[in-house]
Amino acid sequence: MFSQTAEYALRAVVWLANHTEAPLTTSQIASATQVPPDYLSKVLLALGRSGIVNARRGKNGGFTLTKPSDEITILDVINAVDPVQRIHTCPLGLRGHGAQLCPLHRRLDDGLRQIEETFRNAKISEFSGEHIPVAPLCPRNEAAHA
Amino acid sequence: MFSQTAEYALRAVVWLANHTEAPLTTSQIASATQVPPDYLSKVLLALGRSGIVNARRGKNGGFTLTKPSDEITILDVINAVDPVQRIHTCPLGLRGHGAQLCPLHRRLDDGLRQIEETFRNAKISEFSGEHIPVAPLCPRNEAAHA
DNA sequence: CCTATTATGGATATAGTTATCCAGATATCC
């Protein structure tokens, strides 16, 4: 349902939100989030172009978030790499004029609107910071070691 | 967000729900719903395998719905061709054990669950029958002719 | 039984997404 690219972008942003002390390099993020490094570099590029992350080159360079994590939503990240395509006009190319969708497509678009809404209300801060009981991204299930 | 295939499948099913007198052939459905005929044939095959449509070969053959349209949901159709992939295990392949998703993936899966819910509640009958004010699928905008 | 019609499904082509590779640009540090 979501593209792989969106998944990768979210992992990167959540990881960055949890490591704000210094910039993180592509390869640091890649190994932490288990994303192919060279592909991640494209994803980070897109996140940069959308103003979600900031890049610094050279030694001690890397990526940082441009905003605090409570000002970034899941929707922002998804839209940066793989925008939600709302249905604005009849996909059949009939002469339905714009706003007037048929019941089916109106209903499908309602679903899309709902998804947007849900993910607009999900701030990245929800997944970062000290208050998170389990580790960011998937927990390593420390319970198993006890 | 939804695949092209799912879109095609929904158009076909809605069209069938609105034309129940006799079986419709692939090419009839294709031209009515503006879907590439040879591709539609694969889509209808998948719908048949999922028990949503019934096929009859030979003269006067074609496709019919196996059930009344109020017993088929948008979710049924989507799942027949391009199933909603819920997130059950950690996509990072870490040793998180099944049920225990990290906050991010739990939230994403919540979104997916919500989509399922929304489309499970959308019966195809909603888009078929005499009670529909505008034509099924996109209206031909008859207003423009007045 | 024969013919016409229609679905079934395999083979292949095209396009889009995901992934890899590497040369270049830019910044930092000394």
Place this chain on the structure above:
DNA sequence: GGATATCTGGATAACTATATCCATAATAGG
């Protein structure tokens, strides 16, 4: 200013989704 680290971005490959083509199987009707 030189050396090194790092992002930027173009070129290409692998994979998946979409689309097309056509031979075959099954059915209806005569």
